[in-house]
Amino acid sequence: MTQTNEVLLSVRNLSVSFTTEDGEVNAVSNVSYDVRRGQTLAIVGESGSGKSVSSLAIMGLLSGKSAHVSGEVEFDGQQLVGADPEDVRKLRGSRIAMIFQDPLSALHPYYKIGDQLIEAVQVHNKVSDADARKRAAEMLDRVGIPSVEQRLDEYPHQLSGGMRQRVMIAMALINDPELLIADEPTTALDVTVQAQILDLLRDLQKEFGTAIVLITHDLGVVADLADDVMVMYGGSAVEQAPVREIFYQPQMPYTWGLLASIPQVHVDSTRLDPIPGNPPSLINMPTGCVFAPRCTYKNQVPNNLCATTKPDLETTSSGHSARCHLTAAQRDAIRLEKNIGRSN
Numbered sequence: 001m002t003q004t005n006e007v008l009l010s011v012r013n014l015s016v017s018f019t020t021e022d023g024e025v026n027a028v029s030n031v032s033y034d035v036r037r038g039q040t041l042a043i044v045g046e047s048g049s050g051k052s053v054s055s056l057a058i059m060g061l062l063s064g065k066s067a068h069v070s071g072e073v074e075f076d077g078q079q080l081v082g083a084d085p086e087d088v089r090k091l092r093g094s095r096i097a098m099i100f101q102d103p104l105s106a107l108h109p110y111y112k113i114g115d116q117l118i119e120a121v122q123v124h125n126k127v128s129d130a131d132a133r134k135r136a137a138e139m140l141d142r143v144g145i146p147s148v149e150q151r152l153d154e155y156p157h158q159l160s161g162g163m164r165q166r167v168m169i170a171m172a173l174i175n176d177p178e179l180l181i182a183d184e185p186t187t188a189l190d191v192t193v194q195a196q197i198l199d200l201l202r203d204l205q206k207e208f209g210t211a212i213v214l215i216t217h218d219l220g221v222v223a224d225l226a227d228d229v230m231v232m233y234g235g236s237a238v239e240q241a242p243v244r245e246i247f248y249q250p251q252m253p254y255t256w257g258l259l260a261s262i263p264q265v266h267v268d269s270t271r272l273d274p275i276p277g278n279p280p281s282l283i284n285m286p287t288g289c290v291f292a293p294r295c296t297y298k299n300q301v302p303n304n305l306c307a308t309t310k311p312d313l314e315t316t317s318s319g320h321s322a323r324c325h326l327t328a329a330q331r332d333a334i335r336l337e338k339n340i341g342r343s344n
Helices: 051-059 085-091 113-122 129-142 148-152 161-173 191-208 219-225 243-248 253-260 302-308 328-338
Strands: 007-020 023-036 040-044 067-075 096-099 179-183 211-216 228-233 236-242 313-317 320-323
Touching: 007 051, 007 211, 023 040, 023 051, 023 211, 023 228, 023 236, 040 051, 040 219, 051 067, 051 096, 051 179, 051 211, 096 161, 113 129, 113 148, 113 161, 129 148, 129 161, 161 191, 191 219, 211 219, 219 243, 228 243, 228 253, 236 243, 236 253, 236 313, 253 328
Parallel strands: 040 211, 040 228, 096 179, 179 211
Antiparallel strands: 007 023, 007 067, 228 236, 236 320, 313 320
16 A cells, blocks of 8 residues: 555644533644544543544534534545534544444444444445445454354454454444544553554555544554654643654653653663643643643743743644744753653
8 A cells, every 4th residue: 555645634723612510621722733644643642631532523423512613624625614414424434434442332232243333334335234244244354353253143242352342443444434533442452452453453554545543642552553643731732743753852841751651671760750740620721831830841931931821833843843932952951861752
């Protein structure tokens, strides 16, 4: 499969808020990114950073009564924000598909695996039950599930976690979508099954040319699968770059904290370096930099700027942007002193 530079999904200034009894929850704030055909964008960050909500907005899966979505989401030239819900529904499951975080919740407990896969085919294609079942069996086999005919007649609770995740992938890919959104596809799986799932996604991407948006907090998964990375914090994108740049030349203190909080075999240390404090409340966001309350470097910025002014997402190098008031020289000095980022 030959990758192209053609943008399949273009997101511009996407914002999502929810009206609650406690106030307005600003889950996503002015997020922009592109996903190209045949490539993978990883969206990383802590729980509550807006990763999943932004993707649910793209899929048209947020309730219009409580959710307020603005901005532009263009899929292959078609505008999705504000589009007819029926038009979005026709795309969902056919040209755009999603692997949900918890397959046991996403799969219906009362219906057999085969029935759910057959329905996924027939919703978007006028085919017989026999042809739909044949397609379902082919996809289960393709994702590495043994004894396919037996599994088709089993219920979700009869399968292991890894098997259910494979069924979710089969369901997402059964109509050959052009865009796949994978929300924490390896959560709660052991490392062996996790590696198998990642290999499967990589192989299927090569075979079908699928673009992937990978939502995760696992930087190991990011390093293994992603082409580009967007780091989110407090509903905002705080750093965007090719995957190599994120690991070797990270520019934002929050990204530094993520990298420091994972074990590295080349570092002689028995302890990790966690990010102090807690993520911000999405109802009561900081007035300045969203990461300032937890940032250990804010005192290096004069005039209390981090507490009063939100930094812009500025270009630091080709294809790399970060949201930080520290100067380029300050960031370089800190990374050198703290040994932040992998050495080439």
